[in-house]
Amino acid sequence: MRLLNKICLITGAAQGIGLATALKFVREGAHVVVADLKPAAVDAAVTACLAAAQAAGSGSQVIGQALNVTDRAQVDAAVAAVLARFGRLDVLVNNAGITQDARLQKMTLAQFDAVIDVNLRGVFHCAQAVADTMVAQGAGVILNASSVVGIYGNFGQTNYAAAKFGVIGFTKTWSRELGPKGVRVNAVAPGFVETPILATVPEKVLDSMRADVPLRRLGQPEEIANVYAFLASDEASYINGTVIEVAGGLTV
Numbered sequence: 001m002r003l004l005n006k007i008c009l010i011t012g013a014a015q016g017i018g019l020a021t022a023l024k025f026v027r028e029g030a031h032v033v034v035a036d037l038k039p040a041a042v043d044a045a046v047t048a049c050l051a052a053a054q055a056a057g058s059g060s061q062v063i064g065q066a067l068n069v070t071d072r073a074q075v076d077a078a079v080a081a082v083l084a085r086f087g088r089l090d091v092l093v094n095n096a097g098i099t100q101d102a103r104l105q106k107m108t109l110a111q112f113d114a115v116i117d118v119n120l121r122g123v124f125h126c127a128q129a130v131a132d133t134m135v136a137q138g139a140g141v142i143l144n145a146s147s148v149v150g151i152y153g154n155f156g157q158t159n160y161a162a163a164k165f166g167v168i169g170f171t172k173t174w175s176r177e178l179g180p181k182g183v184r185v186n187a188v189a190p191g192f193v194e195t196p197i198l199a200t201v202p203e204k205v206l207d208s209m210r211a212d213v214p215l216r217r218l219g220q221p222e223e224i225a226n227v228y229a230f231l232a233s234d235e236a237s238y239i240n241g242t243v244i245e246v247a248g249g250l251t252v
Protein backbone atom coordinates (compact mmCIF):
# COMPACT_ATOMS: atom_id res chain seq x y z
CA MET A 1 0.00 0.00 0.00
CA ARG A 2 1.97 2.90 -1.37
CA LEU A 3 -0.20 5.65 0.15
CA LEU A 4 -0.76 4.14 3.57
CA ASN A 5 -2.24 6.71 5.98
CA LYS A 6 -1.57 9.64 3.65
CA ILE A 7 -4.27 12.32 3.88
CA CYS A 8 -5.39 13.18 0.35
CA LEU A 9 -7.80 15.82 -0.94
CA ILE A 10 -9.09 15.20 -4.46
CA THR A 11 -11.21 17.83 -6.22
CA GLY A 12 -13.80 16.84 -8.81
CA ALA A 13 -13.77 13.35 -7.32
CA ALA A 14 -17.43 12.44 -7.81
CA GLN A 15 -16.95 10.98 -11.28
CA GLY A 16 -14.51 10.31 -14.10
CA ILE A 17 -10.77 10.54 -13.48
CA GLY A 18 -11.27 12.07 -10.02
CA LEU A 19 -13.41 9.17 -8.83
CA ALA A 20 -11.02 6.61 -10.33
CA THR A 21 -8.21 8.39 -8.49
CA ALA A 22 -10.10 8.36 -5.19
CA LEU A 23 -10.78 4.62 -5.61
CA LYS A 24 -7.13 3.94 -6.44
CA PHE A 25 -5.91 6.00 -3.49
CA VAL A 26 -8.09 4.17 -0.95
CA ARG A 27 -6.90 0.83 -2.35
CA GLU A 28 -3.37 2.11 -1.72
CA GLY A 29 -4.23 2.88 1.91
CA ALA A 30 -4.82 6.63 1.76
CA HIS A 31 -7.46 8.50 3.74
CA VAL A 32 -9.33 10.42 1.07
CA VAL A 33 -11.45 13.56 1.05
CA VAL A 34 -13.78 13.39 -1.95
CA ALA A 35 -14.58 16.98 -2.95
CA ASP A 36 -17.05 17.93 -5.68
CA LEU A 37 -19.93 20.26 -6.49
CA LYS A 38 -23.02 18.20 -5.76
CA PRO A 39 -23.57 16.66 -2.30
CA ALA A 40 -25.57 13.69 -3.68
CA ALA A 41 -22.81 12.80 -6.15
CA VAL A 42 -20.19 13.22 -3.40
CA ASP A 43 -22.15 10.85 -1.13
CA ALA A 44 -22.34 8.22 -3.88
CA ALA A 45 -18.60 8.50 -4.51
CA VAL A 46 -17.86 8.18 -0.79
CA THR A 47 -19.98 5.02 -0.65
CA ALA A 48 -18.06 3.56 -3.62
CA CYS A 49 -14.72 4.45 -2.04
CA LEU A 50 -15.67 2.93 1.31
CA ALA A 51 -16.65 -0.29 -0.49
CA ALA A 52 -13.30 -0.29 -2.30
CA ALA A 53 -11.46 0.30 0.97
CA GLN A 54 -13.28 -2.57 2.59
CA ALA A 55 -12.60 -4.90 -0.34
CA ALA A 56 -8.92 -3.96 -0.25
CA GLY A 57 -8.75 -4.17 3.54
CA SER A 58 -6.99 -0.82 3.54
CA GLY A 59 -8.73 0.66 6.58
CA SER A 60 -9.02 3.95 4.74
CA GLN A 61 -11.27 6.71 6.00
CA VAL A 62 -13.25 8.48 3.29
CA ILE A 63 -14.86 11.86 3.81
CA GLY A 64 -17.19 13.75 1.48
CA GLN A 65 -16.87 17.49 0.99
CA ALA A 66 -19.22 19.64 -1.09
CA LEU A 67 -16.90 22.12 -2.77
CA ASN A 68 -16.89 24.61 -5.61
CA VAL A 69 -13.21 25.30 -6.33
CA THR A 70 -14.06 28.71 -7.80
CA ASP A 71 -15.22 29.90 -4.37
CA ARG A 72 -12.18 30.75 -2.27
CA ALA A 73 -14.11 30.81 1.01
CA GLN A 74 -15.37 27.27 0.32
CA VAL A 75 -11.86 26.09 -0.51
CA ASP A 76 -10.43 27.56 2.69
CA ALA A 77 -13.26 26.00 4.71
CA ALA A 78 -12.71 22.60 3.07
CA VAL A 79 -8.99 22.65 3.85
CA ALA A 80 -9.73 23.77 7.42
CA ALA A 81 -12.15 20.85 7.77
CA VAL A 82 -9.52 18.37 6.56
CA LEU A 83 -6.98 19.75 9.03
CA ALA A 84 -9.51 19.70 11.89
CA ARG A 85 -10.27 16.07 11.16
CA PHE A 86 -6.82 14.67 10.33
CA GLY A 87 -4.32 17.26 11.58
CA ARG A 88 -2.35 17.23 8.33
CA LEU A 89 -2.69 17.17 4.55
CA ASP A 90 -0.24 15.15 2.48
CA VAL A 91 -1.60 15.22 -1.07
CA LEU A 92 -3.77 17.62 -3.07
CA VAL A 93 -5.02 16.42 -6.46
CA ASN A 94 -6.29 19.44 -8.41
CA ASN A 95 -8.52 17.42 -10.73
CA ALA A 96 -11.77 19.42 -11.04
CA GLY A 97 -12.22 20.70 -14.57
CA ILE A 98 -14.79 21.59 -17.20
CA THR A 99 -14.99 22.29 -20.92
CA GLN A 100 -17.07 24.86 -22.80
CA ASP A 101 -15.88 24.60 -26.36
CA ALA A 102 -16.21 27.11 -29.20
CA ARG A 103 -13.93 28.44 -31.93
CA LEU A 104 -12.19 31.74 -31.23
CA GLN A 105 -14.68 33.71 -33.34
CA LYS A 106 -17.68 32.16 -31.57
CA MET A 107 -16.49 31.87 -27.97
CA THR A 108 -18.49 34.01 -25.55
CA LEU A 109 -16.89 35.82 -22.65
CA ALA A 110 -19.05 33.71 -20.36
CA GLN A 111 -17.59 30.51 -21.86
CA PHE A 112 -14.08 31.88 -21.58
CA ASP A 113 -14.52 33.00 -17.98
CA ALA A 114 -16.25 29.81 -16.82
CA VAL A 115 -13.42 27.55 -17.93
CA ILE A 116 -10.65 29.84 -16.69
CA ASP A 117 -12.47 30.15 -13.37
CA VAL A 118 -12.62 26.41 -12.69
CA ASN A 119 -9.58 25.05 -14.53
CA LEU A 120 -7.09 27.80 -13.70
CA ARG A 121 -8.30 29.95 -10.82
CA GLY A 122 -9.69 26.89 -9.00
CA VAL A 123 -6.28 25.21 -9.15
CA PHE A 124 -4.67 28.38 -7.79
CA HIS A 125 -7.21 28.60 -4.95
CA CYS A 126 -6.66 25.02 -3.82
CA ALA A 127 -2.87 25.11 -4.06
CA GLN A 128 -2.66 28.40 -2.19
CA ALA A 129 -5.02 27.08 0.47
CA VAL A 130 -2.79 24.05 1.22
CA ALA A 131 0.66 25.55 0.66
CA ASP A 132 1.26 26.96 4.17
CA THR A 133 0.28 23.65 5.75
CA MET A 134 2.52 21.59 3.47
CA VAL A 135 5.45 23.98 3.96
CA ALA A 136 4.98 23.83 7.75
CA GLN A 137 4.94 20.01 7.51
CA GLY A 138 8.10 20.13 5.41
CA ALA A 139 6.37 17.65 3.11
CA GLY A 140 3.50 17.42 0.69
CA VAL A 141 2.49 16.69 -2.88
CA ILE A 142 0.42 18.82 -5.23
CA LEU A 143 -0.75 17.19 -8.46
CA ASN A 144 -2.40 19.24 -11.19
CA ALA A 145 -4.62 18.09 -14.05
CA SER A 146 -3.29 19.49 -17.29
CA SER A 147 -4.00 17.86 -20.65
CA VAL A 148 -2.31 17.17 -23.97
CA VAL A 149 -4.34 20.23 -24.99
CA GLY A 150 -2.06 22.13 -22.59
CA ILE A 151 0.91 20.98 -24.69
CA TYR A 152 -0.21 21.48 -28.28
CA GLY A 153 -3.58 23.30 -28.14
CA ASN A 154 -6.81 22.10 -29.72
CA PHE A 155 -9.38 23.33 -32.20
CA GLY A 156 -12.34 24.92 -30.37
CA GLN A 157 -10.63 25.05 -26.98
CA THR A 158 -9.15 28.54 -26.58
CA ASN A 159 -10.31 28.73 -22.97
CA TYR A 160 -9.42 25.14 -22.03
CA ALA A 161 -6.01 25.24 -23.73
CA ALA A 162 -5.12 28.52 -22.01
CA ALA A 163 -6.05 27.02 -18.63
CA LYS A 164 -4.20 23.76 -19.22
CA PHE A 165 -1.06 25.56 -20.47
CA GLY A 166 -1.43 27.76 -17.39
CA VAL A 167 -1.57 24.74 -15.11
CA ILE A 168 1.82 23.66 -16.48
CA GLY A 169 3.12 27.15 -15.68
CA PHE A 170 1.76 26.81 -12.14
CA THR A 171 3.41 23.41 -11.80
CA LYS A 172 6.85 24.60 -12.84
CA THR A 173 6.60 27.77 -10.75
CA TRP A 174 5.37 26.04 -7.60
CA SER A 175 7.94 23.27 -7.96
CA ARG A 176 10.62 25.96 -7.77
CA GLU A 177 8.95 27.82 -4.89
CA LEU A 178 7.92 24.84 -2.78
CA GLY A 179 10.57 22.25 -3.70
CA PRO A 180 13.09 23.72 -1.26
CA LYS A 181 10.46 23.29 1.48
CA GLY A 182 9.96 19.58 0.78
CA VAL A 183 6.79 19.90 -1.31
CA ARG A 184 6.72 18.25 -4.75
CA VAL A 185 4.48 19.64 -7.51
CA ASN A 186 3.77 17.79 -10.75
CA ALA A 187 1.19 17.74 -13.51
CA VAL A 188 -0.43 14.96 -15.48
CA ALA A 189 -1.40 15.55 -19.10
CA PRO A 190 -3.97 12.95 -20.10
CA GLY A 191 -4.87 12.35 -23.71
CA PHE A 192 -8.50 11.58 -24.50
CA VAL A 193 -9.97 9.57 -21.65
CA GLU A 194 -13.39 7.93 -21.58
CA THR A 195 -15.26 9.97 -18.96
CA PRO A 196 -18.45 12.07 -18.92
CA ILE A 197 -16.37 15.09 -20.03
CA LEU A 198 -16.37 13.55 -23.53
CA ALA A 199 -20.16 13.09 -23.49
CA THR A 200 -20.77 16.02 -25.82
CA VAL A 201 -18.12 14.95 -28.34
CA PRO A 202 -19.74 13.39 -31.45
CA GLU A 203 -18.96 9.71 -32.13
CA LYS A 204 -17.37 10.66 -35.46
CA VAL A 205 -14.89 12.91 -33.64
CA LEU A 206 -14.22 10.21 -31.04
CA ASP A 207 -13.39 7.81 -33.87
CA SER A 208 -10.89 10.26 -35.32
CA MET A 209 -9.37 10.70 -31.85
CA ARG A 210 -8.91 6.93 -31.58
CA ALA A 211 -7.32 6.84 -35.02
CA ASP A 212 -4.81 9.54 -33.99
CA VAL A 213 -3.57 7.55 -30.99
CA PRO A 214 -0.82 4.99 -31.71
CA LEU A 215 -2.52 2.64 -29.22
CA ARG A 216 -5.75 3.12 -31.29
CA ARG A 217 -8.06 3.63 -28.33
CA LEU A 218 -9.16 6.19 -25.76
CA GLY A 219 -7.69 6.07 -22.28
CA GLN A 220 -9.51 4.72 -19.23
CA PRO A 221 -9.82 6.82 -16.05
CA GLU A 222 -7.92 4.14 -14.11
CA GLU A 223 -4.92 4.63 -16.40
CA ILE A 224 -4.68 8.25 -15.26
CA ALA A 225 -5.40 7.35 -11.62
CA ASN A 226 -2.45 4.93 -11.66
CA VAL A 227 -0.10 7.78 -12.54
CA TYR A 228 -1.54 10.07 -9.87
CA ALA A 229 -1.02 7.29 -7.32
CA PHE A 230 2.60 6.85 -8.37
CA LEU A 231 3.28 10.60 -8.28
CA ALA A 232 1.60 10.91 -4.87
CA SER A 233 3.69 8.09 -3.45
CA ASP A 234 7.21 8.15 -2.06
CA GLU A 235 8.29 6.13 -5.12
CA ALA A 236 8.18 9.48 -6.96
CA SER A 237 10.32 11.20 -4.32
CA TYR A 238 12.71 12.78 -6.86
CA ILE A 239 10.06 13.81 -9.39
CA ASN A 240 9.28 17.51 -9.19
CA GLY A 241 8.11 20.12 -11.70
CA THR A 242 7.34 17.61 -14.44
CA VAL A 243 4.39 17.04 -16.73
CA ILE A 244 3.72 13.36 -17.30
CA GLU A 245 1.85 12.67 -20.50
CA VAL A 246 -0.56 9.73 -20.32
CA ALA A 247 -1.94 9.71 -23.82
CA GLY A 248 -1.20 6.44 -25.58
CA GLY A 249 1.45 8.15 -27.70
CA LEU A 250 -0.96 10.79 -29.06
CA THR A 251 1.67 13.53 -29.26
CA VAL A 252 4.44 11.42 -30.80
Ligand code: NAD
Pocket residue numbers: 011012013014015016017018035036037038067068069070094095096097098118122145146147148189190191192193194195196197198
Ligand atom coordinates in the same frame (compact mmCIF):
# COMPACT_ATOMS: atom_id res chain seq x y z
P1 NAD B 1 -15.56 14.84 -15.60
O1 NAD B 1 -16.42 15.87 -16.21
O2 NAD B 1 -15.95 13.41 -15.74
O3 NAD B 1 -15.36 15.13 -14.05
C1 NAD B 1 -15.02 16.40 -13.58
C2 NAD B 1 -15.53 16.57 -12.16
O4 NAD B 1 -15.18 17.88 -11.74
C3 NAD B 1 -17.06 16.45 -12.06
O5 NAD B 1 -17.41 15.55 -11.04
C4 NAD B 1 -17.52 17.86 -11.76
O6 NAD B 1 -18.68 17.95 -10.94
C5 NAD B 1 -16.29 18.41 -11.04
N1 NAD B 1 -16.27 19.87 -11.07
C6 NAD B 1 -16.55 20.69 -12.13
N2 NAD B 1 -16.49 21.96 -11.75
C7 NAD B 1 -16.17 21.97 -10.43
C8 NAD B 1 -15.99 22.99 -9.48
N3 NAD B 1 -16.15 24.28 -9.79
N4 NAD B 1 -15.64 22.65 -8.20
C9 NAD B 1 -15.50 21.34 -7.88
N5 NAD B 1 -15.68 20.33 -8.73
C10 NAD B 1 -16.02 20.64 -10.00
O7 NAD B 1 -14.09 15.09 -16.16
P2 NAD B 1 -12.82 14.12 -16.30
O8 NAD B 1 -12.74 13.67 -17.70
O9 NAD B 1 -12.81 13.12 -15.20
O10 NAD B 1 -11.67 15.18 -16.11
C11 NAD B 1 -10.98 15.37 -14.88
C12 NAD B 1 -9.81 16.32 -15.12
O11 NAD B 1 -8.96 15.75 -16.12
C13 NAD B 1 -10.25 17.68 -15.66
O12 NAD B 1 -9.40 18.69 -15.11
C14 NAD B 1 -10.02 17.55 -17.14
O13 NAD B 1 -9.80 18.79 -17.76
C15 NAD B 1 -8.78 16.67 -17.17
N6 NAD B 1 -8.62 15.96 -18.43
C16 NAD B 1 -9.57 15.10 -18.90
C17 NAD B 1 -9.38 14.48 -20.12
C18 NAD B 1 -10.39 13.52 -20.71
O14 NAD B 1 -10.26 13.19 -21.89
N7 NAD B 1 -11.34 13.02 -19.97
C19 NAD B 1 -8.22 14.73 -20.86
C20 NAD B 1 -7.28 15.61 -20.35
C21 NAD B 1 -7.48 16.22 -19.13
